[in-house]
Amino acid sequence: MKWWPIRGLSRFLTEKRDYKSDTSVKPMKKIFRRSLHVYTIDVGNSNLLNFEIKELQSPQYNTHRFGIYFADSPRHADLLIILGNPTEKMVEPLMNTVKQMPEPFGILIVEENEIVEENEKNSLQLPNVVGKLKNPEPEEILGALLKIMKGN
Amino acid sequence: MSMIFAYISFTLYILGILFSFKREASYLLSFLGSIFVFVTGIIGTFYPFTLGEIELLPKIYMSMDVNHLSGIFMTIAATSWIAISIYSVDYGKFYSKDMGLWLNLSMIGMLTIMMAKDGLTFITGWEVMTVSSYLLILKSKGSFKEAFEFLAFGELSTVALIIAFASIFLKNGNFSLVQNSGTALFLIATTFAFAVKMGIFPFHTWLIGAHVKAPSNVSALLSAPLTLMGVYGIFMALSVMPNLYLYNFEWWGILAVGFGAVSAFWGALQALAAKQLKTLPAYSTIENNGMILSAIGISVIAIGDPNLQILSAFATLTAIILTISHTFSKSLLFLSIGHAKEALNEENIDDLRGSWSAVGKIPALGIILSGLSFSAFPPLIGFVGEWMLLETFFQSYKLVNVGEKIVTTFSGIFVALAIGMAAFSMVKLTGYTALGFDHGKKSKNMPNMAMKIAEIFLITFVVAPGIFAPFVVKYLGYGIFTSGLFGVPKPFLIISSIPVFGVLSPTFFTIVFSILFIFPLFFYLSRRKKVRKIDPWNGGLSLKENEYFSAPAYSAILEIVLKKIYITKEKISDYEAHIEVVDVVNLFYKGLKSWILKIEKIISQILMNGNLNVYIIYILIAFTVIFFILR
Known part of the structure; x- marks a missing residue:
């Protein structure tokens, strides 16, 4: 048996840091408390948010230890993260993706800045929106995800 | 007394010919005529009778009779004719008026064949049938080549028949098929003639072209009753051969089993790769006729041995049940496919998707049930027939001769493979045409009441004889093969040999199956939650029509694996690749x-x-x- 994990756990070698998020999110169902599969779709951002999301999988944040996994298909995902404000051509793929999500699911909107007016965003009428982040750090995203999982 | 029914049916058909200037009248008359043929067949099955006799020259006369065998075949054929006639009331509107004329005439021809008591009458009926069917195929545009091929092969079999009847005349001095004894030449020539008509392996090419090009009601007529004439002819030729068990006709049986099995295998193999709508059922016809011929072959092999009389009788029964199954199911398949094809105006299996929602539930149900029957789904009639065929092959271990054993064993393998592949191809056909996604197609607005009646009529004839198969066996005069065992009451069990070898009770299977499976299924269906239907995931883009899993893709894997048999070639045109296969x-x-x-x-x-x-x-x-x- 490999004893490194036990040693690591006993010495508290893993980082004991709280990831806090200021944004208010709606908690999802209790079944996601220990595992959340996430699918991200980029509907139009300046690539900044893509980097931020990618950071979450790096050793620095290592979301896997909280049970947050990135899925390859919306059919496997519990939470859809929408990056950016939808451009004209991405509206239809976005709606198709939302259709593919299995029930129950949530949508987390991550925006870059506040250029787009609220009306245009609301016209899409996305279902089950659990929260909105604006120009977040990876830390903040992770905090929001953990908040969603915890179920308050 | 009973001959009046036969005369009435002839009269009605002739009236149908005369009234061909008015479409509906002509088809309705042929429908009434077929009903009378049906009744005549039932009467003739139990009380054989003779019809009038015309003396042409001394000792040369034309005469007709109905006996047990022809009675059975008349009943089977008449069922198909009734459905085709009703169907044509609506379907005939798309074609010219003389279609009714030729339809009636071909039915007269077939009726004459089945009633023929002597060679001259037989050949007359054969020619009338062939020529009128040729003219029927010509009714659809651009079918000249295929129709001519049909006529050429039809005349080939006529020539063989003339040789056969000449040989019988040389031996006996008249053409009678009742008291005379046939010769070996007679048997060979008639077998050749009827094998050509049945579409047995090397002579099946005419069948494919003709079935594909002909109007759908004519396809049904060609596939079911016309090839049925070939089966009837073989039975007739064997009945003319006196005391089959005294002479050694095992070689005939071995040849029949071999050719039948190869033909079944080849038909099933080519049906798999078929891309056109009517090519697949046409190859399925070849497969079924091959199975019928191999059953007859085993019956002839076994009749030579006094210990195997029961096996011989069972094989004969198998052939008749397979014939019934093929005739009913294939008529239904062609009529339903014709309905869907006409409504959506499509040619390929891949294009005609989702006729359940696009065309209607009844034609789709017709396609599904006939497809299930051909893929041996219990308790339909096709299942009973194919079970009996496999039982017959299993019992071939009883044969004494080693050569016979080897041939029947390998033929059994081919037939079993054919049955499996038939299921594969029928899933392809029904899965796409009946149950596939319809892509929002709209069917053409056309009168279809009569078509639906014909389909419902045949659906009952596919389902009911399957469930009540033991009674069909009793009706055919093989009561010894029904019994009661294991708590199943007396006539509800079909046994494949005496002492018992294998047993089957479709009736009780239905009851048990419905209790164990259907009722829980309905319970589940009624209580299940609302289901969300979505397209397949395609990276967020919606699927185009050609991006769905297509029918050619379904069978492509086999076409590529069996490259040497199919001679598969990949062809690229307009940056689109597709696979093409050839019938060798x-x-x-x-x-x-x-x-x-x-x-x-x-x-x-x-x-x-x-x-x-x-x-x-x-x-x-x-x-x-x-x-x-x-x-």
């Missing part, structure tokens, strides 16, 4: 045709070279030869 037998006929054309050209260049002197010499020689012969 077609290549053979193509080669034959080109050779004949070459030889013809050479001979014509030698004989008709435009040189006057050569012509005169030719005339002189011909005159001299004839002069000396007729001196």
Whole structure:
């Protein structure tokens, strides 16, 4: 048996840091408390948010230890993260993706800045929106995800 | 008394010919005529009778009768005719008025064949049937080549029949098929003729072209009752052979089993790769006729051994049940497919998707049930037939001769493979045409009441004889093969041998199946939550029509694996690749045709070279030869 994990756990070698998020999110169902599969779709951002999301999988944040996994298909995902404000051509793929999500699911909107007016965003009428982040750090995203999982 | 029904049916068909200027009247008359044929068949099955006799020359006469065998076949054929006639009331509107004429005439021809008591009547009926069917195929545009191929093969079998009846005349001095004894030549020639008509392996190419090009009601007529005439002919020819068990006719049986099994295998194999709507059922016809022939073959092998009389009788019964199954299911399949095809105006299996929602539930149900019957789904009639066929093959271990054993074993393997592949191809057909996604197609607005009635009529004939198969066995006169065992009451169990070898009770299977499966299924269906239907995931883009999993893709894997048999070739046109397969037998006929054309050209260049002197010499020689012969 490999004893490194036990040693690591006993010495508290893993980082004991709280990831806090200021944004208010709606908690999802209790079944996601220990595992959340996430699918991200980029509907139009300046690539900044893509980097931020990618950071979450790096050793620095290592979301896997909280049970947050990135899925390859919306059919496997519990939470859809929408990056950016939808451009004209991405509206239809976005709606198709939302259709593919299995029930129950949530949508987390991550925006870059506040250029787009609220009306245009609301016209899409996305279902089950659990929260909105604006120009977040990876830390903040992770905090929001953990908040969603915890179920308050 | 009972012959009146036969006369009435003839009269009604002739009236149908006369009334062909009014479409509906003509088809309704043929419908009434077929009902009378049905009744005549039932009467004739139990109380054989003879019809009038016309003496042409001393000892040469034309006569008709109905006996047990022809009664059974008349009932089977009449069921198909009734459905085809009703169907044509609506379907015939798309074609010219003389279709009713030829339809009635071909039915008269087939009726004459089944009632024939002597060779002359038989050949008359055969010719009437062949020629009128040829004219029926010509009714759809651009079908001249296929119709001519049909006629050529039909006349080939007529020539063989003439040889056969000449041999019988030489031996006995008349053409009668009742008291006479046939010769080996008679058996060979008739078998060849009827095998050509049944579409047995190397002679099946006419069938594919004709079935595909013909109007759908004519396809049903060609596939079910017309090939049925071939089966009836083989039964007739065997009944003419006296005391089959006294002479050694095992070689005939072995040949029949071998050719039948190869034909079944080949038909199923090509049906798999079929891309056109009616090619698949056409190849399925070949497969079924092959299975029927192999069953007859085993019956003839076994009849030579006094210990195997029961196996022989069971094999005969198997052939008849398979015939019933094929006739009913194939008529239903062609009629339903024709309905869907006409409504959506499509040619390929892949294009005609989702007729359940696009065309209607009844034609789709027709396609599904006939497809299930061909893929041996219990408790439909096809299941009973194919179970009996496999039981027959299992019992071939009882045969004494080693050669017979080897042939029947390998034929059994081929037949079993054919049955499996038939299920595969029928899933392809029903899965796409009946149950596939319809892509929002709209069907053409057309009168379809009569079509639906015909389909419902045949659906009952596919389902009911399957569930009540033991009673069908009893009706056919094989009561010894029904029994009661394991708590199943007396006539509800079919046994495959005495003492018991294998048993089947479709009736009780249905009951148990419905209790164990259907009722829980309905319970589940009624209580299940609302289901969300979505397209397949395609990276957020919606699927185009050609991005769905297509019917050619379904069978492509086998076409690629069996590359050597299918001669699979990949063809690229307009940046789109597709797979093409070939029937090897077609290549053979193509080669034959080109050779004949070459030889013809050479001979014509030698004989008709435009040189006057050569012509005169030719005339002189011909005159001299004839002069000396007729001196």
